[in-house]
Amino acid sequence: MLVVAGLNFAAFWVEAAVALAIGSVALFADSVDFLEDTSINLLIAFALGWGLRHRAVAGRVMAGLMLLPAGAALWQAVSKWGAPEAPDVRWLVATAGGAAVVNGFCAWLLVRIRTSGGSLSRAAYLSARNDVLVNVAIIVMGLVTAVTRSGWPDLLLGLGIIALALHSAAEVWEAAGEERLAAKALAGEEIG
Numbered sequence: 001m002l003v004v005a006g007l008n009f010a011a012f013w014v015e016a017a018v019a020l021a022i023g024s025v026a027l028f029a030d031s032v033d034f035l036e037d038t039s040i041n042l043l044i045a046f047a048l049g050w051g052l053r054h055r056a057v058a059g060r061v062m063a064g065l066m067l068l069p070a071g072a073a074l075w076q077a078v079s080k081w082g083a084p085e086a087p088d089v090r091w092l093v094a095t096a097g098g099a100a101v102v103n104g105f106c107a108w109l110l111v112r113i114r115t116s117g118g119s120l121s122r123a124a125y126l127s128a129r130n131d132v133l134v135n136v137a138i139i140v141m142g143l144v145t146a147v148t149r150s151g152w153p154d155l156l157l158g159l160g161i162i163a164l165a166l167h168s169a170a171e172v173w174e175a176a177g178e179e180r181l182a183a184k185a186l187a188g189e190e191i192g
Contacts, residue, residue: 001048004106004124005041008034011102018095024087025080025158026138027095029073030131033161034099036068037106037127044120052183055120059176062123063169070165073158084151092154093142100135103128123172130164 012034019027040062047058107128113121137157144153184191 001041001045001124004109004128005038005045007102007106008037008041011099012038015095015099018091022088022091023080023085024092024154025073025076025084026134026141026154026161027087027092028076029069029158029161030096030099030134030138032072033069033127033131033134033165036065037124037131039065040127041124044124047120052179052186056176056179056183059120059123059172059179062120063173063176066123066127066165066169066172070162073161073165077155077158077162080151080155084155086145086149086151087142087154089142089146092145093139096135096138096142100132100139103131103135107132122175123168126168126171130168134161134164 012031015027015031015034018024019031043058043062047055050058107125110121110125110128113125137160141153141157145151181191
């Protein structure tokens with residue numbers, strides 16, 4: 001978890017700098033996602049040893065944190081809605097390709113624990129897996145942008161990142177709810 005957190009923190013700085021320099025909504029949303037992944041993995045590194053009840057609470061917090069990239073993408077999308085400009089495709093594709101390698105490696109590290117740590121490990125794995133999908137989508141969007149010379153593909157992908165973050169957050173929220181119910185059952189509390 002700490003290795004994954006460190007990789008995500010380093011990738012955040014690189015991707016954020018490039019995204020701001022080239023004006024990419026999708027790449028900026030993905031860079032904020034690297035920062036969110038850093039937070040998630042640091043919290044998980046400490047919370048895996050906690051009991052079900054505390055992990056359930058941490059899982060709910062993680063579901064909320066997973067919405068941060070969605071908020072960042074929405075902010076960028078709204079600010080560019082009137083006249084989106086096409087980002088520099090070369091930098092976009094190169095940066096997204098590097099991010100896909102980092103996220104793919106992180107997903108590979110996390111695949112072994114995705115079901116053993118409950119909602120927390122599921123949050124980490126889903127986040128890394130989704131990030132690879134987003135990076136591939138950014139590369140494809142970059143190719144479409146190269147052909148169309150339009151900023152709309154970048155803007156629309158930013159909105160797609162919002163939808164993906166909402167879906168993943170809902171999955172983690174549900175897993176945390178299951179852990180909360182399991183903790184109540186183990187404690188002999190009434191489940192209502």
